[in-house]
Every structure is written in C-alpha cells, then in structure tokens.
Amino acid sequence: MKSILSLVLLSSLAGVSLGRRPRCRCRPDEPCWPSSADWQALNASIGGALEAVRPVGYVCHDPTYNNASCVSVAKSFTDSAWRASQPGAVQWQNWEALPFRGETCYLESPRDEPCGQGRVSLYSARVRSAADVQVAVRFAKESNVRLAIKSSGHDFVGRSSAPGSLQLLMGRLKNITFYDDYTVRGKCGKPVSLGPAVRVGSGVFLKELYDAVGERNLTVVAGLSHTVAAAGGYVQGGGHSPLGTWKGMAADNVLEFEVVTADGALITANQYQYPDLFWALRGGGGGTFGAVISATLRTFADVPGTRALLYVQTTKGPNSSDSDPVNAALDHFFWQVAEQFHRILPALNDAGGAGYYDVNPDIVQVNGSRVSTLDAALHFYDTVDVQRVMDLAASLAQLGQRANTTGGNPDFYFGVDTFRSTRDLIREYLPGHSDSTGGFVVLGSRLLSRSLLASADGPRRTVEAIRALRSGIKGHVVAGGQVAATAGTSASLNPAWRKTLTHIVIGRTWQATTSVAEQKAIQEDITKRQVPLLKALEPRGGMGAYVNEADAHEVGFQESFWGANYGRLYRLKQRWDPDGLFTVRLGVGSEDWDEFGFCRIR
Secondary structure (H helix, E strand, O other), X not given: OOOOHHHOOOOOOOOOOOOOOOOEOOOOOOOOOOOHHHHHHHHHHOOOOEEEOOOHHHHHOOOOOOHHHHHHHHHHOOEHHHHHHOOOOOOOHHHOOEHHHOEOOOOOOOOOOOOOOOOOOOEEEEOOOHHHHHHHHHHHHHHOOEEEEEOOOOOOOOOOOOOOEEEEEOOOOOOEEEEOOOEEEOHHHOEEEOOOEEEEEOOOEHHHHHHHHHOOOEEOOOOOOOOOEHHHHHHHOOOOOOOHHHHOOOHHHEEEEEEEOOOOOEEEEOOOOOHHHHHHHOOOOOOOOOEEEEXXXXXXXXXXXXXXXXXXXXXXXXXXXXXXXXXXXXXHHHHHHHHHHHHHHHHHHHOOEEEEEEEEEEEEOOOOOEEEEEEEEXXXXXXXXXXXXXXXXHHHHHHHXXXXXXXXXXXXXXXXXXXXXXXXXXXXXXXXXXXXXXXEEEEEEEEEEHHHHHOOOHHHHHHHHHXXXXXXXXXXXXXXXXXXXXXXXXXXXXHHHHHEEEEEEEEEEEOOOOOHHHHHHHHHHHHHHHHHHHHOOOOOOOOOOXXXXXXXXXXXXHHHHHHHHHHHHHHHHHHHOOOOOOOOOOOOOHHHEOOOOOEEOO
C-alpha cells in the first residue's frame, strides 16, 4: 500500500476540532486520525483491496510527472468506463477539485502547476463483497472518518466525492442474477410471488444491464447512459427512464435492496422486511441511508414500438441583425414550432409517448452564422400504430408545410418509424461501451406538470421562459402514464413526479482555464436567474426538481427534491444513521453538517 505522507490534508479544511461542539470527523492532521497500522489492518481485512488515492492527473504534474503514465491517462480521460474504475476520478472534473482553495489537478494545466488533492478521497476500498463493505463501514464508524460511496461517479451535485474521506468503490460488484418468479417472505413468513426479476450488484452499469436482459428478450426500466450504476444513486434517486410512461419510474420497479447500514449490518429491505427503509431507498437519494449492495428489479417481456421524430433548424447569416425581416420571421417560426410542440405534448404523452427533446436557440457557428434547432424523439412502446401517431402530430406537420413561406428556408422534418424491440432502440442510443465525460458541468432543472402544458396559456408561458434562459434546454418526457398511475406508491421519490409531463434540464460548461470568478458567475446565473425563471411557471403548483439532475446549489433542496416526503425521510435518516455516517451533499439530513460533511452545524 502506498505511503500516505504525501496525502495529508492541511488544516485548511472547514470544521471544528474534536472535543468541541459541533462534533467533527477526524482529519489527517489530527491525533484521532487512524495510524498507518490501522490502515494496514483494514487493508488486510479486505484482502488487500485498500489503496491510497491521488487524483488521476497527478502523473502529469511535477514532481510526480511520468510521461508514459500521463500519455495513458490522456488517452482514457474522457472515457466514462475508465473514470468509473479510477478511485481518483469521478465523471466531472469540477467534483474532483476545490478550485477556490487552489486544489486542482487538471490534466490540461501546466506540468509545473502543483497537483492538489481537492475533493478526491484519501483512501479507497475496492470492495468485492458485502463482507468487504461491512468491514469498511465499521472502520469508518469506529474511526470517525468521513465516508464517500462511488458506484460509477455519475453525479451532478457532488455526492460521490468528499475531501479527507475513505471511499467505498463499488464497481467490482458486478453480479447479475435472473429469476423467473422472484419470491420474498410475506406476512407470517408466507412466500409471496413478485414475478420475473433481475438482481444487480451496485457496480452494474445500465448498458451492461440492458445487454444482459436483451439476451433474454426482456427489458427493464432504466435510463439512457452507458455507465450510470443501475442500483446506485440512479434508482435511489427515483430513476427516470424512456420506458417510464409505459412502466413507471425505476424506483417503482425495485422489489428489494441488500444494504449495509451505518452499524455495519447487512439487511434485506423490501415491502415486508424493513419496509420503512425500503421506502426511503426508493427515491430518498443515493449514499444516504446505507451502502446498497444490490437491487432486485422487475423485468418485462421486450416489445416493439413506434418512434416519432421531429427536427427543425433555422439559420441566420453571419453579422445579420435580429431586426432583419427574414431573421424576425425565422425567429417567429422557430418559437411557434416550440410552442406548438409543447401544446401537443399532453396528447402525445397520453397516447404513451415518452422520450427526449432539445431546444437550442441561436448557437453561433464557426462561420459566424447562428443556428436554432429543435430536435425531438418520442417513443410509443408496445404499439406500431404509425397512423395514430401521425394523426396526433398533424399540427406539427402543418407547420412544416408552411415552413418555406416563412423566408430563409428553415429545415423541417417530421416522420414516424418503428423499432422491433426496446433492445434495438437502446442499442441505437447507446453504441459502444462508454459515455464521453471528464469535462466541467453544472445543471439546473425543473419538473413541469401536465396541467401547466394542458392549460390555455401554459405552452406559451413555458416557451417564453425557455427563450428567456438564453441557453439551450433538454426536455425529458419520461413521466405521465404509469408514473402518474402509481401515485401513492410506497416510494419516497418527489411526489411531483406523479404530476409531471416534462423534466427540463439546463446545462452549463467551462474549461480548466476558466477563472474561479467566472465559474462562480456561471453557477450563480443558474441558481439566481435561470432556475427561478422555470420555477416561476408554477410557483404554487407543488412541483420541484429531480435530485439526480439538479442545481448543485438548489435553494430549499429539501422541498425541491422530495416535497411532502421530506419530513418522513429526515426522521428515518435519524433512525437509521443517527451519526450521519452516510452524509452527502444536498442529501437528506445534510443541512445538519457543513459543506464537506465534516462538522455538525446543528
């Protein structure tokens, strides 16, 4: 095991020393920090799976520069599967660094720039079994060490990393087991049949799960990403899916969890055993109530379907003015299409439509021209009724017929095709083995209700808000249908999902060279301007945001992420984890701790 001498954090980390209130976690510069012998004993107890951790970019900086290693890191740097496997990386670099403290280790930075530890854990336990997880959890609890859980590191609010922490790296838990009829013990020990299912370890990626179920002509409710971990924060945060309208949220389709709790116990939670914990894990947020070892998910027979595709593009010439009559007409046409698309969404969703769309206005091209695009793909599962979908979208087709009368020759396409199976559809959306990650990304989001878009002025107001954002959005039509029909289910995800029609996400990026002040300005624009524009659409509608794709500085996150469920979730957090061992950013109970989860503030 590598020496920890170079990994010691200075006392600059925020917090209050032990022995005073509020109580704090041990830090490496304090006497309470585990000794080298303690870490070696932990390493031995989990079969040599413990290692000291540095950020992945450290081999590209002096004094630890290594040319061959740096070249190797650079080749894999944007590969999400590689990033998932590295203890010193998560999927987005901004959650590896602490730039306001000068602790960065960017691959893009000069070789002679010092490499700081940032948010990267000091040690990682590459666990291979539930027993390993139990040992590591007990060690963290008894040693009062900050704990962080990483399944694959796909997280937009920073829950997978924590400075000065021991990391549980769950990627080796890759077991996949199928059941023709999954049975649990019901009341009085009587067997209860729950139907076909698959149990997945917490290191199984969505693409791996899709491949496994597809080989058996089955499908499962999951998202569209290669390396998101199915049993990790994805399903524990609710888990939206392109199959959601047809079969509900991912959390609605969990039958059971295996979880290691804060006292190191391995328990099975389902609707009959520990039902309160089962409820909390179905939407209460990843890494919050325990370390999930596996999740058992419903499977369904694979089905064919229909897909509706819409594409609109307008182009303004270089150096042309918005006041130019042709450009004004193009703008009018583009936003007219966007409004009409949102106006017919309720009917399309009622017919089973689910999928995604992007609205990207005025994107500046290399030649100086400005392009606006609206691109949508909606899927209708277990149906190949092409004419029905065409009839529903007739108003869009009429807009396309009038497109050339606008001037400026906008591009317009609307069409329908079919797919033989969800397996074929997933393969089309998820080619290869990984996603492209490794950049700097922050999000903002809002759930918009069906009632808003079904109202007379809702589509107009929605498009006006999108236009005022002055940036693109991605819409996720992943609710309605069975998501709405399961209102009142025993899942703790935000109740607003049961009223949702579209989940709108704003994304902003920057570069390694972007100053701390500019980064702060980008984040504040999302938090203080963009998210409020969307929130104002339904200020009294009881809507919120999706915990897995949200503003990292969400104001009033408790209500935004969990609505009326938060009170019960908080009480369960105190019951199952009274010492806050599983504290994560913007997680249930995190308001009791400082930003880094080191010291209690109340």
